[in-house]
Amino acid sequence: MRPVIPRTDPAPSRLRYRLERMRLTPGYRRLFRLGLPLLMVAGLAGGYLADDGRRADLGERIAEIRRQIETRPEFMVHLLSLDGASAGVQEDIHEIFPYDLPASSFDLDLPAIRAMIEDLPAIARADLRIRQGGVLAVEITERVPVALWRTRAGIDVLDITGAAIDSVAARADRPDLPVLTGAGADRAVPQALDILAAARALDQPVRGLVRMGERRWDLVLDNGKRVLLPEDEPVRALERVIVLDHANDMLERDLVTIDMRLGARPTVRLSETATEEWWHLTRAGGATDNSAGATGR
């Protein structure tokens, strides 16, 4: 006998047909192809991370991997090399350098180090970079001392910008630098240097400059004479003094101050003895023609 093969109906049942149609709806298709996988991945990840211990473990493992990468020899800094710094400054930098070498270059905060080095008074600028071979190269531009500034607190060494680099105990420690004094002298250092450069033409040695009222300079000569310079164009005023000196040997005379504050009217103040001498002379020599004026004084 022929075996009876039960033939199944090839037609889908109504339910299957409807489900199939629902599945073919674009929205459902998107849901199945995109939404469900996403949901599953999110669910798995969420389920795994729900446990505190696992989360901590994962964090640790990530940190460990990070540390391993950071401490690779390629990223380590072994040496701090300083260029353009004097010995004392080098010592200072080594002292304040906040990291223990060798350190990973990921740990070094170069902007912070730079700010720290530039905070040192003797340093104008510092350029940092990590060179091949694990060297932290620092190129330093030091401040150049140009003047001393004597204040009540002591004597500071100033650079051209007026920043205090250092302080000295006595004037004699830095005989090569000129002395400035007076309040606000540090804010006009370039002008002071110009005046001092002009004053080199004087025959007399200069003791220093005094800032008056934070606006103008007095040039003090070694023998105590003062030249009061105006606020505007003090160098020209000083040059006039030098010319007068050359012409009349003015500074040789017994004067206390030469007042150049009014350019149209340079004024001198005689010393006491010179005044008396002057009276003397005018009374003795010029009594007939000048007595009235002299007695009037």
Add this chain to the structure above:
Amino acid sequence: MIELYESQRAMRAMRKAAIQRGVLAVLDLGTSKISCLVLRFDGTGRFAEAEEVGRMAGQAGFRVIGAATTRSRGLRFGEIEAMAETERAIRTALQAAQKMAGIRVDHVIACFSGAGPRSYGLAGEVEVAGHTVSEQDVSRVLSACEVPEIGEGREVLHAQPVNFALDHRSGLIDPRGQIGNLLTTDMHMLTVDAVAIQNLAHCVKRCDLELAGVASSAYVSGIAALVEDEQELGAACIDLGGGTAGVSIFIRKHMIYADSVRMGGEHVTGDISMGLQIPQATAERIKTFYGGLVATGMDDREMIEIGGDTGDFERDRRQVSRAELIGIMRPRVEEILEEVRARLDAAGFDHLPSQQIVLTGGGSQIPGLDALASRILGQRVRLGRPLRVHGLPQAATGPAFASAVGMCLFAANPQDEWWDFEIPVDRYPVRSLRRAVKWFKDNW
């Protein structure tokens, strides 16, 4: 007529909506197979408004993205006989096609071959209202057609204006804008049994689908199998299907007659089965493999194993010669063709200027059919395959798929039907005011 307008217009609107949404399914309900194609409209088609009369539904280029064929169940003579079975077959075909297309289909247009189609020629005549023929005049003349008594329980499937005449000039394709007084039209109307359409609609509805159009299978296979010249000059398409043989006559690119003969390939199979005492399935297989219509001396010697699958394998080793098989098949095919000849004669096919006959459908694949048909139907017979459409699988390009392909063309490029024109003014009560104004204008 208003209800007809309503339901057909509703289907037309639905089809339009489906085409705008881009996906439409085509269902060919045949007696031997049900095939389903899923079309995607991408809106890149060319618009061919100039060729047709009146407003067109959206026409667009389309592509077949899903195709499935399943054995037909529950149909006889192209009519639904067992609803549940048919519904299952539709579900099978549609699900497979949807799966291939990868998209859900909601709208379907269907064609079927049975239900006793009957053709009527209608004529209408109307005075042109203005100087030139307007769209309103066209709809008036269409509605002026006298509808013959189509009988109880029948419904109009197609009603297409095939000709317009203005005064003494006939053969106008598009009378709009022309000057004249008397506008006449000829219309071809095809009616079928209403019950068949209702059953079909019910089956489709049971599959959660919307029926967006119905067509006669004879008509759509004519669209697919006739080339443009044949449609223009006059030709008949004979769709030799499983249960029925559809006949449609085209001239001037319009169908002017359609009918169906309730005989087809399954009758041939039945004859073989009865004559050789073998099961239907074996008979079908033998018919497709060895069938023929013209016997030669060689066929006497060619023996076919028919081993009747009775279970008695040792003793049931019967053989028949191919000549015997041909001897069984030929009378039945002749009978079918004779019947077709009778229908063509009744339609007056021999008065047409060109009498090309195109055989298509699964039955046209029998070897020797063209020789036999040319003896019965006339000299100018050829075998026709459906047009090629975009994306159609190779398996669905045979003549058996002529009506499925024709449905695609029907969906993409529909012929104007009666209900596609605007309802004439006088049917609109809201327009009575305008008519009153017009009356005043005309009379004062």
